[in-house]
Amino acid sequence: MIILLYGALVLVLYICLIRSGILIVMAHNCIRENNEHNSDWCNHYSKVGDSGGRVKSTVAGVLIGLITAYLGVILTGYSAAIAIPETIANFISGRSFLLWDIFVTQLLGYGVLVFVLILAAAKLLKVNPWITSVVAFITCEFALYSAYTAAHTIYIPHIIVFAGCALSAAALGRPREAV
Numbered sequence: 001m002i003i004l005l006y007g008a009l010v011l012v013l014y015i016c017l018i019r020s021g022i023l024i025v026m027a028h029n030c031i032r033e034n035n036e037h038n039s040d041w042c043n044h045y046s047k048v049g050d051s052g053g054r055v056k057s058t059v060a061g062v063l064i065g066l067i068t069a070y071l072g073v074i075l076t077g078y079s080a081a082i083a084i085p086e087t088i089a090n091f092i093s094g095r096s097f098l099l100w101d102i103f104v105t106q107l108l109g110y111g112v113l114v115f116v117l118i119l120a121a122a123k124l125l126k127v128n129p130w131i132t133s134v135v136a137f138i139t140c141e142f143a144l145y146s147a148y149t150a151a152h153t154i155y156i157p158h159i160i161v162f163a164g165c166a167l168s169a170a171a172l173g174r175p176r177e178a179v
Contacts, residue, residue: 058132
């Protein structure tokens with residue numbers, strides 16, 4: 001399984017490096033030739049930074065996804081050990097325990113971790129938080145699915161918490177426009 005994860009990581013990085021290399025060469029030729037046909041393309045990618053932001057965001061997302069998949073399992077084990085207080089247990093029953101799983105077990109296990117990692121990457125590394133959060137989500141789900149295959153692998157509370165925290169971190173991590 002580790003070989004599968006390593007192969008997937010290498011494949012993603014290889015694709016990103018090839019794609020960014022092609023875009024950088026095209027941007028260099030566009031700037032050197034300075035022709036009218038490519039002027040819109042040049043203006044767009046000179047603002048983006050020759051797609052280096054996308055590559056950095058993708059790599060950060062893959063790393064955050066792998067870190068979250070590894071540490072999230074451990075943290076979820078600790079947060080699952082939190083006992084439901086008797087007063088709360090009297091009010092909820094049956095499917096209502098799903099709320100406890102979402103707001104306590106999964107939120108403390110995966111939600112806080114992915115929120116902090118994506119927000120830190122967006123602010124400190126200046127990556128695109130939307131690309132980073134989507135790539136982190138896909139990478140983490142792929143890693144968890146390949147490591148823990150079972151009939152109950154696609155766990156809806158986990159997906160709700162992970163997606164909610166990743167997207168909220170992306171919304172808070174986006175660059176603010178100057179007024």
